[in-house]
Amino acid sequence: MDQIEQYRQLINQEIERLQPGSDNEIYQPIQYMLSMGGKRLRPLLVLMGYAMFKPDVEKILRPAIAVELFHNFTLMHDDIMDKAPLRRGKPTVHEKWNSNVAILSGDVMFVKVYQLLQEVNPEILPKVLELFNRCAIEVCEGQQLDMEFETRDMVSEAEYLEMIRLKTAVLIGFSLNLGALLAGASSDNCKLLKDFGENVGVGFQLKDDILDVYGDQEKFGKRVGGDIISHKKTFLLIKAQEKLKHKPLLDNYLTSNAFTDEDRVREVTRLYDEIGVKEIAESTMNTTFQEAFENLTEVQTEAKNKDLLVTFTNHLISRDH
Amino acid sequence: MDQIEQYRQLINQEIERLQPGSDNEIYQPIQYMLSMGGKRLRPLLVLMGYAMFKPDVEKILRPAIAVELFHNFTLMHDDIMDKAPLRRGKPTVHEKWNSNVAILSGDVMFVKVYQLLQEVNPEILPKVLELFNRCAIEVCEGQQLDMEFETRDMVSEAEYLEMIRLKTAVLIGFSLNLGALLAGASSDNCKLLKDFGENVGVGFQLKDDILDVYGDQEKFGKRVGGDIISHKKTFLLIKAQEKLKHKPLLDNYLTSNAFTDEDRVREVTRLYDEIGVKEIAESTMNTTFQEAFENLTEVQTEAKNKDLLVTFTNHLISRDH
Numbered sequence: 164m165d166q167i168e169q170y171r172q173l174i175n176q177e178i179e180r181l182q183p184g185s186d187n188e189i190y191q192p193i194q195y196m197l198s199m200g201g202k203r204l205r206p207l208l209v210l211m212g213y214a215m216f217k218p219d220v221e222k223i224l225r226p227a228i229a230v231e232l233f234h235n236f237t238l239m240h241d242d243i244m245d246k247a248p249l250r251r252g253k254p255t256v257h258e259k260w261n262s263n264v265a266i267l268s269g270d271v272m273f274v275k276v277y278q279l280l281q282e283v284n285p286e287i288l289p290k291v292l293e294l295f296n297r298c299a300i301e302v303c304e305g306q307q308l309d310m311e312f313e314t315r316d317m318v319s320e321a322e323y324l325e326m327i328r329l330k331t332a333v334l335i336g337f338s339l340n341l342g343a344l345l346a347g348a349s350s351d352n353c354k355l356l357k358d359f360g361e362n363v364g365v366g367f368q369l370k371d372d373i374l375d376v377y378g379d380q381e382k383f384g385k386r387v388g389g390d391i392i393s394h395k396k397t398f399l400l401i402k403a404q405e406k407l408k409h410k411p412l413l414d415n416y417l418t419s420n421a422f423t424d425e426d427r428v429r430e431v432t433r434l435y436d437e438i439g440v441k442e443i444a445e446s447t448m449n450t451t452f453q454e455a456f457e458n459l460t461e462v463q464t465e466a467k468n469k470d471l472l473v474t475f476t477n478h479l480i481s482r483d484h
Numbered sequence: 485m486d487q488i489e490q491y492r493q494l495i496n497q498e499i500e501r502l503q504p505g506s507d508n509e510i511y512q513p514i515q516y517m518l519s520m521g522g523k524r525l526r527p528l529l530v531l532m533g534y535a536m537f538k539p540d541v542e543k544i545l546r547p548a549i550a551v552e553l554f555h556n557f558t559l560m561h562d563d564i565m566d567k568a569p570l571r572r573g574k575p576t577v578h579e580k581w582n583s584n585v586a587i588l589s590g591d592v593m594f595v596k597v598y599q600l601l602q603e604v605n606p607e608i609l610p611k612v613l614e615l616f617n618r619c620a621i622e623v624c625e626g627q628q629l630d631m632e633f634e635t636r637d638m639v640s641e642a643e644y645l646e647m648i649r650l651k652t653a654v655l656i657g658f659s660l661n662l663g664a665l666l667a668g669a670s671s672d673n674c675k676l677l678k679d680f681g682e683n684v685g686v687g688f689q690l691k692d693d694i695l696d697v698y699g700d701q702e703k704f705g706k707r708v709g710g711d712i713i714s715h716k717k718t719f720l721l722i723k724a725q726e727k728l729k730h731k732p733l734l735d736n737y738l739t740s741n742a743f744t745d746e747d748r749v750r751e752v753t754r755l756y757d758e759i760g761v762k763e764i765a766e767s768t769m770n771t772t773f774q775e776a777f778e779n780l781t782e783v784q785t786e787a788k789n790k791d792l793l794v795t796f797t798n799h800l801i802s803r804d805h
Contacts (some may be wrong), residue, residue, distance in 0.1 A: 172620045184621060184625075187625045187629070188628060189624060189625060189628040218603060226618075240588070240591060243583075243584075243587060244541055244584040244587060244588065262583075263564075263631060264563040266561055266564060266565060266587060266626060267561070267565065267624055267628055267631075267734045270594070270624050271621055271624045271625075273591070273594060274620045274621050274624070275621075277598060277613060277617050278617045278621075279612060281614060281617065285606065285609070285610050286611055287604070288610060288613075289602060289606050289609060292602045292609075293602060295601045296595050296598050296602065298601075299595045300505060300592055300595050300596075301590055303510060303591050303595070304505075304506065304508045304510060304592075307508055307509060307510040307586060307588055308508070310584060310588075311509065320702065355723055377777050398718060458713065
């Protein structure tokens with residue numbers, strides 16, 4: 164994984180090189196968001212998608228960080244909508260400044276994404292924009308569905324899977340697709356990497372849902388059971404609601420004031436265990452990871468060129484926090 | 485002006501042809517904003533910039549309405565920030581739905597702008613994006629300055645003129661520039677039309693500032709003196725603050741609870757009259773219009789091709805409401 168660390172360093176250096184456009188106050192929150200760090204997962208995937216066909220990744224750092232900027236733009240606006248006080252342990256932009264600043268700095272950040280993308284080879288620019296615009300719209304549609312689900316009684320499994328595909332997976336798919344496209348890969352290869360990315364993206368979210376209930380508190384970082392306490396409609400809850408004949412009991416545990424948060428987490432987890440929700444979720448997750456690796460197998464390039472992405476993905480799949 | 489009406493009809497037909505991407509609720513506010521109508525000033529200018537060099541304006545309706553979508557996106561987000569309850573006499577999006585919907589629908593609308601622009605001839609696509617991205621960032625910077633000025637004691641004339649250039653004039657300039665670029669005009673001609681647009685844009689805003697105080701209530705539509713009642717830092721107020729030795733008196737009229745709004749408007753207007761602020765504002769406005777027409781004179785095309793833009797601009801300059 165030394166290669167990954169080297170890529171991450173290149174990405175962070177390129178991000179540091181980004182200069183604010185002027186001394187207008189609009190640029191401070193952008194610097195603040197980007198300086199919070201993070202795993203840089205999406206630009207890493209751009210580089211890995213590229214490296215599968217061409218070695219000189221240092222040539223595509225600007226479009227790679229465009230994807231990281233887009234991701235941070237969505238976080239800045241989502242945090243306002245979700246009234247989130249913290250992001251990576253620090254005050255969110257709308258908390259540190261205010262909502263107006265977060266709206267407007269986000270908008271500028273979004274334009275910066277296009278400024279970076281616009282620099283790609285003019286021959287592929289229309290294609291890059293077409294793919295990115297589609298992806299950006301889908302991410303917004305996913306956020307809208309996520310907010311809508313909060314106010315709905317029932318959400319089906321299919322609806323939930325489509326929501327997480329839109330909200331998080333399409334950007335993972337786009338990142339790999341962009342890398343391959345920049346390397347001049349065939350449209351078949353691009354499409355396969357896009358599908359691979361979307362499948363692992365959905366799988367990662369299912370993994371998050373499972374870890375939130377069944378993670379080891381020592382390693383997890385966040386409070387185990389947080390999704391249960393906040394009544395979040397996760398894959399586990401949706402499956403339990405679907406399976407349980409005694410749904411009122413589940414709703415009662417989730418919402419009644421008679422329970423402490425501790426009771427709530429324990430009792431809902433007990434219901435989950437009774438109906439084997441964890442196993443159902445793991446089975447769905449494993450199916451999507453399996454489909455992902457089938458996509459990757461079909462990509463036409465030397466087998467050794469796939470090693471890095473395979474290792475990296477397996478590392479993410481096996482994480483326990 | 486029959487030609488203008490015909491252009492406006494083409495624009496409105498093209499806007500009506502825009503289909504929402506899916507039945508996701510995110511698209512309803514976009515349709516709502518666009519159906520409110522409006523003068524369609526910016527897409528009209530795109531067509532006029534084009535028609536100065538080529539006649540077949542029906543070929544550029546999609547990029548022309550991209551500019552109208554961008555304008556409406558900025559209105560949707562600005563209305564949240566300004567807590568505006570009404571837009572063109574109807575509830576704003578954040579009032580009719582809520583702020584989250586207005587943030588997210590605005591974001592989608594912004595992507596739609598790029599989807600429309602992306603369709604232009606690939607040869608000029610990088611240039612179109614470069615100009616548009618710069619323009620979009622400047623519009624955001626202008627909105628940020630406008631909000632910042634609200635909380636400041638003093639704003640200089642130069643700062644105010646730069647703010648209105650960014651917030652409103654650059655998009656007028658971009659509209660004409662885009663039209664000319666789409667028609668294959670030379671970069672000199674494009675630049676001259678951009679400068680023309682920015683100058684008339686600043687002039688129009690100064691005209692708004694003057695009409696708000698000195699307009700005829702019968703014709704004005706809004707309440708005359710509205711800017712005085714809301715303490716808005718207009719060109720007139722900034723000039724008065726600069727000129728008046730007895731600034732505390734002006735501030736007192738503006739903010740003291742001892743005055744009714746009617747008293748406030750009358751007394752501040754009286755102070756404006758004493759120092760001839762209207763004449764100063766008119767002089768600055770006339771200078772910018774003069775510079776605009778000097779830019780237009782230098783544009784290399786048959787004189788008769790400029791007639792429509794000249795007539796249209798003069799019509800806007802001479803409006804009294």
